[in-house]
Amino acid sequence: xxxxxxxxxxxxxxxxxxxxxxxxxxxxxxxxxxxxxxxxxxxxxxxxxxxxxxxxxxxxxxxxxxxxxxxxxxxxxxxxxxxxxxxxxxxxxxxxxxxxxxxxxxxxxxxxxxxxxxxxxxxxxxxxxxxxxxxxxxxxxxxxxxxxxxxxxxxxxxxxxxxxxxxxxxxxxxxxxxxxxxxxxxxxxxxxxxxxxxxxxxxxxxxxxxxxxxxxxxxxxxxxxxxxxxxxxxxxxxxxxxxxxxxxxxxxxxxxxxxxxx
Numbered sequence: 001x002x003x004x005x006x007x008x009x010x011x012x013x014x015x016x017x018x019x020x021x022x023x024x025x026x027x028x029x030x031x032x033x034x035x036x037x038x039x040x041x042x043x044x045x046x047x048x049x050x051x052x053x054x055x056x057x058x059x060x061x062x063x064x065x066x067x068x069x070x071x072x073x074x075x076x077x078x079x080x081x082x083x084x085x086x087x088x089x090x091x092x093x094x095x096x097x098x099x100x101x102x103x104x105x106x107x108x109x110x111x112x113x114x115x116x117x118x119x120x121x122x123x124x125x126x127x128x129x130x131x132x133x134x135x136x137x138x139x140x141x142x143x144x145x146x147x148x149x150x151x152x153x154x155x156x157x158x159x160x161x162x163x164x165x166x167x168x169x170x171x172x173x174x175x176x177x178x179x180x181x182x183x184x185x186x187x188x189x190x191x192x193x194x195x196x197x198x199x200x201x202x203x204x205x206x207x208x209x210x211x212x213x214x215x216x217x218x219x220x221x222x223x224x225x226x227x228x229x230x231x232x233x234x235x236x237x238x239x240x241x242x243x244x245x246x247x248x249x250x251x252x253x254x255x256x257x258x259x260x261x262x
Contacts (some may be wrong), residue, residue: 003028005022009085014210018211034056059095082109099148163247169224
């Protein structure tokens with residue numbers, strides 16, 4: 001059965017390869033990127049039934065417009081893969097004063113997911129990109145009042161998306177499935193090359209597990225879980241994600257940030 005699948009950050013890296021693999025099996029792919037030129041090039045590589053959406057996920061207005069455009073064109077979205085992420089960037093502060101890692105890696109996918117939930121069926125899936133790099137969240141930094149180093153901000157933003165994955169799954173008890181996935185450490189993405197100065201491991205390691213999370217039966221009952229592709233199994237995330245008090249504080253911090261950004 002043909003599915004409609006939206007992949008954020010799909011102009012290169014794991015996102016692009018995942019899009020290519022899913023398109024080859026006949027699915028309709030909605031590509032997202034920050035620039036029209038890169039999106040056009042990505043669409044040509046993906047081929048098949050593809051649409052493109054331009055949005056800067058560090059800007060709330062762009063996120064909202066992106067969601068509205070998807071809903072205007074589609075009344076049904078089978079899978080949302082929140083793949084877009086940033087690590088090392090020249091200007092880590094957004095126009096609104098937030099750390100770009102929290103904005104792109106945590107807040108944007110939360111807002112996009114919430115906005116698209118009405119068109120995702122009960123048997124649909126929301127796949128959130130987590131990471132092996134996870135660290136307890138500094139709430140002061142998350143609200144933009146403290147600057148963190150690249151790796152610290154990235155690790156905290158990835159724990160935050162893992163936390164809201166778990167919390168949203170409780171709300172969506174009847175579906176869709178919402179799952180957090182570490183696609184594999186130090187894969188050969190642009191982010192890894194720029195952040196760590198290394199070529200990285202085979203991208204297909206990450207793309208393969210994202211395809212499985214999108215379509216595979218092993219993820220059909222995995223809502224709220226965390227899949228660690230380094231170990232090749234569902235595993236416990238960082239202990240801070242299992243701390244009810246910390247999780248509640250993080251969720252409140254996300255909601256407070258989004259109120260200020262609206």
